[in-house]
Amino acid sequence: MSEFLQQLVNGITWGSVYALIALGYTMVYGILRLINFAHGDVYMLGAFFGLFAARALGASEHPSALSALLVLLAAMAGCGLVGIVIERAAYKPVRRSSRLSALITAIGVSLLLENGGILIFGPDPKFFPQIIRSRQIDLGAGVTISNQQILILVVSLALMIALRFIVLKTRVGKAMRAVSHNHTAAALMGISVDQIITFTFMIGSMLAAAAGVLVALQNPKIDPLMGIMPGLKAFVAAVLGGIGNIPGAVIGGLVMGIAEVMVVGYVSPAYRDAIAFVLLIVILLVRPAGLFGKAVAEKV
Amino acid sequence: MTSRIRLGIALAAIAALGLLALGCGGAGTGGGGNSSGELVIGEYGSLTGGEATFGGSTRDGVALALAELTAQKQGKIGGLNVRVVVEDDQSKPEEAATAVQKLINQDRVIAVVGEVASSRSLAAAPICQQNNVPMISPSSTNPKVTQVGDYIFRMCFLDDFQGRCMAKFAAQNLHLKKVAILTDKRNDYSVGLTQYFGEAFKSMGGTIVVEQNYSSGDQDFRAQLTSIKSKNPEGIYIPGYYTEVGLIGRQARELGIKVPLLGGDGWESEQLLQIGGVDLNNSYYTNHWALDAPDPKLQSFLKAYRDKYGKDPDAIAGLAYDAANVLFQSMEHLAESDAKTFAGLGSKGGATDRKDAAKKLRDLIATTTNFPGVTGNITLDENRNASKPAVVIAVKDGKKTYAATMNP
Numbered sequence: 204m205s206e207f208l209q210q211l212v213n214g215i216t217w218g219s220v221y222a223l224i225a226l227g228y229t230m231v232y233g234i235l236r237l238i239n240f241a242h243g244d245v246y247m248l249g250a251f252f253g254l255f256a257a258r259a260l261g262a263s264e265h266p267s268a269l270s271a272l273l274v275l276l277a278a279m280a281g282c283g284l285v286g287i288v289i290e291r292a293a294y295k296p297v298r299r300s301s302r303l304s305a306l307i308t309a310i311g312v313s314l315l316l317e318n319g320g321i322l323i324f325g326p327d328p329k330f331f332p333q334i335i336r337s338r339q340i341d342l343g344a345g346v347t348i349s350n351q352q353i354l355i356l357v358v359s360l361a362l363m364i365a366l367r368f369i370v371l372k373t374r375v376g377k378a379m380r381a382v383s384h385n386h387t388a389a390a391l392m393g394i395s396v397d398q399i400i401t402f403t404f405m406i407g408s409m410l411a412a413a414a415g416v417l418v419a420l421q422n423p424k425i426d427p428l429m430g431i432m433p434g435l436k437a438f439v440a441a442v443l444g445g446i447g448n449i450p451g452a453v454i455g456g457l458v459m460g461i462a463e464v465m466v467v468g469y470v471s472p473a474y475r476d477a478i479a480f481v482l483l484i485v486i487l488l489v490r491p492a493g494l495f496g497k498a499v500a501e502k503v
Numbered sequence: 504m505t506s507r508i509r510l511g512i513a514l515a516a517i518a519a520l521g522l523l524a525l526g527c528g529g530a531g532t533g534g535g536g537n538s539s540g541e542l543v544i545g546e547y548g549s550l551t552g553g554e555a556t557f558g559g560s561t562r563d564g565v566a567l568a569l570a571e572l573t574a575q576k577q578g579k580i581g582g583l584n585v586r587v588v589v590e591d592d593q594s595k596p597e598e599a600a601t602a603v604q605k606l607i608n609q610d611r612v613i614a615v616v617g618e619v620a621s622s623r624s625l626a627a628a629p630i631c632q633q634n635n636v637p638m639i640s641p642s643s644t645n646p647k648v649t650q651v652g653d654y655i656f657r658m659c660f661l662d663d664f665q666g667r668c669m670a671k672f673a674a675q676n677l678h679l680k681k682v683a684i685l686t687d688k689r690n691d692y693s694v695g696l697t698q699y700f701g702e703a704f705k706s707m708g709g710t711i712v713v714e715q716n717y718s719s720g721d722q723d724f725r726a727q728l729t730s731i732k733s734k735n736p737e738g739i740y741i742p743g744y745y746t747e748v749g750l751i752g753r754q755a756r757e758l759g760i761k762v763p764l765l766g767g768d769g770w771e772s773e774q775l776l777q778i779g780g781v782d783l784n785n786s787y788y789t790n791h792w793a794l795d796a797p798d799p800k801l802q803s804f805l806k807a808y809r810d811k812y813g814k815d816p817d818a819i820a821g822l823a824y825d826a827a828n829v830l831f832q833s834m835e836h837l838a839e840s841d842a843k844t845f846a847g848l849g850s851k852g853g854a855t856d857r858k859d860a861a862k863k864l865r866d867l868i869a870t871t872t873n874f875p876g877v878t879g880n881i882t883l884d885e886n887r888n889a890s891k892p893a894v895v896i897a898v899k900d901g902k903k904t905y906a907a908t909m910n911p
Contacts, residue, residue, distance in 0.1 A: 206733035209758070213725040242566055261801050326593065327555035328746055330777050339757050346764045349757040424778055426553075429722070467726035473688065 205345035209460065210468045212342070216352040219359040223414035224437035225444070225452040226366060227319045227407030233383045233447035234403050236302060240309040241289060243318035243434015245282050245408045249415025250331065250425040251324055252281035270336045271420075275358070288410025290401050296345060320427030329424035330460075355417045362413055363453055366406065370449065385445070394459020408409045423462040436463075436479045443486050445496025454494060458482075540850030541584040544770065545636075547617040547627065552594025553719060553746050556653055556772040557619035561641060564823030565616055567804075570811065570829060579582040580831060581838025587827075588612060589696055596626035603627040613848045613861060614639070616826050618729075618821055621662075627712030628655045635858055637865045639724050639830060641822035642791070644768060647693045649887045654865055656887045658826045658878070660745030664691065665789045666742075666765050668893045668909035672787065673738055673765055674707040676895075676907060681712045681763075683736035683750065686725060687717040687743040696742035696767050712907035722851065724751045728758050738762050739857050744769040749778025757780040761838055765785060767830050771818045778903060786898040791818040791878045793905035804877040818878065832874065833867040848856025852863045 224246055231239045256277035260270050279366050281437025293312045297304045338350045370376040381389040382399045418433075419425050439460040459479060466478045486493060543816070546565050548558030578585055588610045590602035593719070606612045607630065615631055615638040618624045624643035627771045631638035634653035639778055640648055644662045649655045675703055687693035693704040701711050712734040715727040728751070733737060741748055741764055748770055755764065766788035776783060794805065794815060804824065808816040816824075837846045837860070844863050847856030874881040875894060879891040882909050 209728060209729045209732075213723075213729060215723075217723055326551040328553060329888070330774070333546055337753070339758060339759060341759075345759075347757070347759045352757075419723070423753075424722070424746055424750060464726040468730045472718070472727055475718070475721070 206468075208342075208344060208346045208474060212348050212352070212466050214464035215457060215460035216316055216348075216355050216460070217464060218457035219356055220414050220418055220456075221437045221440045221459045223359050223362065223410050223417075223432065223454045224433060225362070225440040226449065228412045228438055228441040229446055229449060230403050230417060231442070232381075232441070233307045233449075234379060235294070235298075235305075235398060237294065238303045238309065238438065238446075239294075239404075239407070240434070240438075241312035241316055242305070242407065242411055243290075243430035243437065244313050244320070244407025245285060245430070245431075246411040246433060247320060247425070247427060247430030248285055248316065249278045249282045249412030249449065250419040250429065251320070251329075251415075251427075251449045252276040252412065253416035253419055254329060254331055254425065257282075257334050259436030267336050267343040274334055276414050277347045278412045282408040282415075283405040285406040287401055290404040294404075295397070295400075298328070317431070322425055323460060328424045328426040328454055331419040331425050333423065335420060340372075349421075351421045355421065358417060362410060364409070369406070375399070376401060377400065432476065439479045439483045442493055443482060445493025448493065448495045451493055451495035454468075509682040524589045530910075531733070532744055540852070541586050542580060542829075542834065542848055543610055543612045543614030543850050544585065544587050544589055544619075545610060545615040547590040547592050547599060547606065547615065548619065548624070549594040552590040552592075554594050554620060554772075556745070556774055556817070557642075558591065558594075560772075560817050560820035561617065561823040562621060563808070564641070564816065564820035565589075565827040567811055567820075568827035568831065571807070580834045581842065583757075583849055584740070585831070592618070593622055594620070594623075595617070596620075596623045599623035600626045600630060603630045603638075607631070609635055609774065611818065611850050612636065614727070614830055614858070614864065616641065616823065616830065618643060620690075621648055621695070622690060624648045625651070625691060626660070628649075628652070631655065635861045635865075637830075637861065637868055641826040642768065642819050643692075645691050645845050646888075647691070647695075653869075653887070655671045656868055656883060658822050658829065658876070658881060658889050659768075660793055660891050660893055661888055662695045662767070663699045664890075665893055666701075667703040668698045668702050668822050668895070669740065669765055669767065669787070669789050670703035670707060671708070671909060672789075672895050672907060674704060676761060677738065677787070678708065679737040679763075681710050681733045681734075682738045683734060683735050683742055684714045684729065684740045685713050685724070686714065686716040687747065689718045690743065692767075692769060693742045693744075697740075699738050711860060717743075717751075719744070719747060719889060721747065722750065723760060724754050728755050729839070730758060736762060739763055740765045742767045742769065745772040745775040746778065749775055749780075749783070750782040752779040752786065761785070773817060776898070776903070781901045783898045784900065788896055789893045789909070790896045791891070791894065792821055793896060794903075794906055796894075798877075801877045802873055819874075825874070825878050825881060828876070829834065829868065829871055829874055829881065833837050833864055836867050837864055838897075847869050871873050 225241050253274050256274045289312055293308050339347045341347055378394045378399050381394055382396055386396050440455035441452045444455025462478050466474050473491050547562040550558040581626040592599040615636055619642045624640045628651035632654050637654050640657045644660045646661050650655055685695050686697040713731055715731055717724055741751055764786040768790050770788040771790055840902045844860050847860035871883045881889045893909045896903050896905040
């Protein structure tokens, strides 16, 4: 039993990372109907920005909650900026073209970030400094959790609540929801659609950056291709929850994390990556709109 | 319209530059010294990617051997200049095959040094064998590597021996009875060690309570470690490479697994402790040497290495240094005993001359006996493997220390 509970704890922390990345996919899709395949690479950039911030602050010599927070904020700010640049430079010019052009552009941006990362950061793995000392906490019944795992959970939860607040309670959020319903109608109501889209990209990229830093804290080996697999799996998580649906992305991420850990723990580690795609196929067959998505009839 | 013209001009300029570069390259290779050209030695390794320190150390070890040759004999063997060409395989087996193809076909190397990882040596060895180019792997330990053919050699012990040594150390020195194994299933080296360690440990009366695996490049090992923990092993054997081992060590300690972690020479890297930190305390791994051994050859190598690179070498660098020196020695023997055939090794030799010379060079490498290497005396057996003792290194207080020597 304690083994099962421990696996559950492992799965939930790993899943909350997927949830953070999946939120970015889902938000962009909700507003633009675009699957931003470069999102996993923004997650990678988040980890690297965190690394540079930690080095600049000398955070590894003086680990403290404050420096960890600064590192997190710096990475989020950096990636927010990158998100804006990506949107303005790559996606905006093709917004009026077919959806396929946008999708191909997204793949192009993804390749650019990965190979640009190899060029600039170097292809060998980098060591992420310990800005928070790892400590383990006994939950009883042989189940332990580390303070870093708790941090992942708390920060993810806080960011998700903040996002929910922005979307539901603020003027910008209202505008975002309006734009996601209909661009033209929103524009007629005096909403600056361009600004809202840019804002959405910024928020999504910031969430990915947070996920990048949190994962790097716990598994301090980062490299320019680290975003590919988590990016794909978070995409599956977003589809699982119903792409375009924010609570759906969170649930989808958690389901993915738990499913992955349980498969490794009880079936075979060989299926670790396969389970994500099995889930994708099953959900597309059984419930194509996802767990929380509403099926919308396409106008032909 | 103007923009199209401009584009045309730009394209033409690029094409012209490309031709110019090609032309220069041709002239460059054509203008090499005396009639037999030079002696080109190829080296391929993982300069980038997951095991970047392996490739870097190999390169540095070979470069130090060449620097000493330059200091002592103006970098010449038998009157010909020695040059080393290094290729990066990005820690990927398929790239290793490409790198060796290039070394043989374009750079016309007479012998190849590499690789560290057995899966990459196994990808490249058939190409060297086919082209009759002797290949010396400094530190690939999987038995299959030299079984590829009679042109493939190695400077280190084998995995069956290494696995047996760790099993013996675990059973007799640490008094362990129940051990778990965590294998990198995508890695020939790791799969081989798992088998040899398991067989030996069971024959000594121990039990393998659980075997789990992962894939190189994984980040999260908590699921595997949790199910290992539930079986209460007294030790965990992790025959992987240092990047993953570092992460596994951290996550194991976080999950409250306090038992010793055991491993093989894939742990040998300065980055092991950078990634794993103090979480790797109470760990042991088999290695090719211990830096604090009082061997004068080793100590003078250490000094030279520290002077040149400003850091301590790992065993990978030492083995590469030995591999290069064994090769140099064999080439010198050939130059002394058969100058006519030796001339065929030069980069300008004809195809048949080169083939004959390569055959002779192979024969000379194969007879290497009691070569005084920094990683111990090297004698190659009839299967072209070196038989040497293994050293067990303990990690204590975040430092590597010598623990035991295990003889074959």
